[in-house]
Amino acid sequence: MKGLFKSKPRTPADVVRQTRDLLLFVDRSPETRESKREEKQMSELFKNIRELKSILYGNSESEPVSEACAQLTQEFFKEDTLRLLIKCLPKLNLEARKDATQVVANLQRQQVQFKLIASDYLEKNMDLMDILIVGYENQDMALHYGAMLRECIRHQIVAKYVLNSPRMKKFFDYIQLPNFDIAADAAATFKELLTRHKSTVAEFLSKNYEWFFAEYNTKLLESSNYITRRQAVKLLGDMLLDRSNSAVMTRYVSSRDNLRILMNLLRESSKSIQIEAFHVFKLFAANQHKPADIVGIFVANKSKMLRLLEDFKIDKEDEQFEADKAQVMREIEAL
Amino acid sequence: MNSAAVAIKSIDLDLSHPNILWVVMPFMAAGSLQSIISHSHPNGLTEPCIAVVLRDTLYALSYLHGQGHLHRSAITTSSSSSSSLKFTDVAGTPYWMAPEVIHSHTGYSFKADIWSFGITALELAHGRPPLLHLPPSKSMTNPSKRPNADKLLKHPSFKNRKGTDFLVKNVLQGLPSVEKRYKESKGNLHEDDDDPSMQVKQRRISGWNFNQDG
Numbered sequence: 001m002k003g004l005f006k007s008k009p010r011t012p013a014d015v016v017r018q019t020r021d022l023l024l025f026v027d028r029s030p031e032t033r034e035s036k037r038e039e040k041q042m043s044e045l046f047k048n049i050r051e052l053k054s055i056l057y058g059n060s061e062s063e064p065v066s067e068a069c070a071q072l073t074q075e076f077f078k079e080d081t082l083r084l085l086i087k088c089l090p091k092l093n094l095e096a097r098k099d100a101t102q103v104v105a106n107l108q109r110q111q112v113q114f115k116l117i118a119s120d121y122l123e124k125n126m127d128l129m130d131i132l133i134v135g136y137e138n139q140d141m142a143l144h145y146g147a148m149l150r151e152c153i154r155h156q157i158v159a160k161y162v163l164n165s166p167r168m169k170k171f172f173d174y175i176q177l178p179n180f181d182i183a184a185d186a187a188a189t190f191k192e193l194l195t196r197h198k199s200t201v202a203e204f205l206s207k208n209y210e211w212f213f214a215e216y217n218t219k220l221l222e223s224s225n226y227i228t229r230r231q232a233v234k235l236l237g238d239m240l241l242d243r244s245n246s247a248v249m250t251r252y253v254s255s256r257d258n259l260r261i262l263m264n265l266l267r268e269s270s271k272s273i274q275i276e277a278f279h280v281f282k283l284f285a286a287n288q289h290k291p292a293d294i295v296g297i298f299v300a301n302k303s304k305m306l307r308l309l310e311d312f313k314i315d316k317e318d319e320q321f322e323a324d325k326a327q328v329m330r331e332i333e334a335l
Numbered sequence: 336m337n338s339a340a341v342a343i344k345s346i347d348l349d350l351s352h353p354n355i356l357w358v359v360m361p362f363m364a365a366g367s368l369q370s371i372i373s374h375s376h377p378n379g380l381t382e383p384c385i386a387v388v389l390r391d392t393l394y395a396l397s398y399l400h401g402q403g404h405l406h407r408s409a410i411t412t413s414s415s416s417s418s419s420l421k422f423t424d425v426a427g428t429p430y431w432m433a434p435e436v437i438h439s440h441t442g443y444s445f446k447a448d449i450w451s452f453g454i455t456a457l458e459l460a461h462g463r464p465p466l467l468h469l470p471p472s473k474s475m476t477n478p479s480k481r482p483n484a485d486k487l488l489k490h491p492s493f494k495n496r497k498g499t500d501f502l503v504k505n506v507l508q509g510l511p512s513v514e515k516r517y518k519e520s521k522g523n524l525h526e527d528d529d530d531p532s533m534q535v536k537q538r539r540i541s542g543w544n545f546n547q548d549g
Contacts, residue, residue: 060400060446060483263543300544 012055012072016081019048023084026091046096053099056106073110077121082107086128089144101144105151119155126161128152133167136174136186146185153189156197163193163204169211172219176228183227191235198244205239205248213252221261230273233265237279253284256293263301266308275314278325285328298335305332372462375510379462382492387502389456390493396448397484449481 010018022045029038055072058064076082085100092100108118122128129152135145153159162168171193174186194201205212220232240249252258262284265277284294298305309329314321368388372380380388487493 060485063479260543260545267543297543297545300546304543 012068013075015048015051015055016072016075019045019052020079020081020084022048023081023088026088027084029091042091046093046099049092049096049099049103052103053106056103056110069110070112073107073117074112076107077117080125082121083125083128086131086145086148090138090141097144101147104148108151108154116155118152119157122152122155122158126158129158129162130165130167133162133165133170136170136177136182139179139182142179142182143185146182146189150185150189150192153192154196156200159193159197160200160204163200168193169215172215175220175231176223176225187231191231191238194235195238195242198242201239201242202244202248205245209248209251213258217258217261221265226270226273229265229268230270230276233262233273233276233280237276240280240283249283250287250289253287254289254291254294256291256297259284259294259297263297271314274312275321278312278328282324282328285331295335298332302332302335368459371506371510372459376506377462379458379460380506382460383497384502384505385456385459386492387497388459389452390488392452392455393484393488393493396452397488400448400484446479446481446483449483449487452484452487453481 022041025041026045052072055068056064082104085104089097089100108116110116110118129149132145132149132152135141135149138145149162153162171186171190175183175190177183177186216232216236220228221236223229223232239245240252259281262277262281265273266281268274268277284290285298287294290298306329309325309332312325379385
């Protein structure tokens with residue numbers, strides 16, 4: 001008879017449902033949490049979120065179980081659990097925020113019958129991305145929302161939405177926020193947006209060439225902040241050297257203003273910036289259809305360029321670098 | 336931060352996949368422990384010194400695992416003249432990667448870091464990574480049989496109260512500076528070239544001529 005009264009262990013779907021119910025309760029509660037009942041509900045919510053994380057990531061005693069993860073994921077996206085979690089995040093304590101962030105991150109990769117069902121949910125709920133992006137303006141939420149956002153833009157359809165959103169322009173400011181942690185997080189998201197989904201990026205850059213590179217040059221490459229300049233010239237090289245972006249690259253290296261900026265970066269006292277600038281600068285030199293004004297700049301600075309490149313050494317042996325340098329010097333000498 | 340020398344590194348934070356964040360850290364004037372060992376202790380450290388390094392590494396792993404982060408190839412530490420140890424990593428280095436990370440189709444967990452910890456212990460003792468042709472113990476390739484960081488911290492080896500002062504006295508004392516070791520054996524170090532004390536003064540090219548008619 002005793003066995004009849006044993007409680008059945010909760011399934012992953014049960015944990016999701018209870019979490020959702022608790023989130024609904026928290027969502028409807030006023031900001032002030034004075035009653036003991038509300039405190040108990042909050043504590044229960046924290047435990048449930050921790051339980052979700054444990055199912056998805058495993059713990060020091062056990063590995064995650066695929067079937068349990070799939071069940072959890074399916075139930076999670078059946079209704080608006082994600083919306084509630086994002087909306088209620090500011091009301092959670094720090095540990096629960098971290099756990100929730102990790103849960104959301106993991107769910108973006110969970111397959112249910114070989115399908116990423118998170119992508120389907122996000123496609124119908126893109127306004128959630130707006131909340132995550134604007135999170136960079138909230139010091140307490142930025143790192144959590146930023147981590148969630150970076151996981152969500154792994155889905156091509158989400159990345160496309162964010163790139164073409166008016167809020168894309170805000171990243172040029174977020175990257176330079178005075179709070180280093182938040183600026184670094186925004187920079188990581190920015191890089192992911194501009195490098196992961198190649199055909200989407202190529203289309204975006206072609207369509208938005210004028211405003212995007214105007215902002216990129218003035219706000220990032222010419223920033224007074226060393227870190228910003230260094231990250232920006234590195235990312236610029238990654239973008240332009242990607243085969244998918246060859247049309248954009250051809251356009252970029254035909255601009256005299258762009259060449260001026262890269263030449264100035266080549267003169268930086270930082271060796272790291274010089275190296276990254278060289279990888280972009282070599283594209284100007286290698287361009288077989290240089291406009292006349294660019295040829296003019298090369299000719300006017302020929303001896304200085306050759307002297308700079310001659311003295312330009314990197315610490316590690318790099319055959320490719322030396323070969324590129326030799327090629328660039330030959331191109332300049334031939335002008 | 337205005338006057339202190341700093342090192343700028345990128346470090347992986349694993350939230351199901353690598354993200355790279357720039358992190359400003361104290362400048363570790365003595366350099367990496369690996370370079371110290373290869374220069375001054377080619378046959379490895381003594382057991383008491385190893386215990387200090389490993390204990391601090393376990394505290395770091397225990398903290399990270401408590402936060403839910405996997406480190407995947409956690410190894411060794413760096414040190415500074417101010418007697419503190421910092422936890423660092425070599426991402427993706429096969430020597431230190433647990434078998435289940437290399438065969439990543441099966442996924443991995445906190446136990447992967449314990450594998451790397453074990454390899455690090457062997458390196459500290461021998462002065463180099465263990466020989467790859469020797470088959471590892473079967474029980475260690477099974478993640479579920481490895482203890483976690485907290486359990487390891489209870490081991491008698493880590494009970495003694497020797498601090499990092501002990502390490503400084505026995506390992507760092509009389510050690511040539513990073514710059515000198517760098518010159519003696521180029522390639523041992525992987526310092527960021529923006530390290531202020533290692534910046535080589537370059538002949539600067541004077542301003543460019545951007546006039547159209549030039």
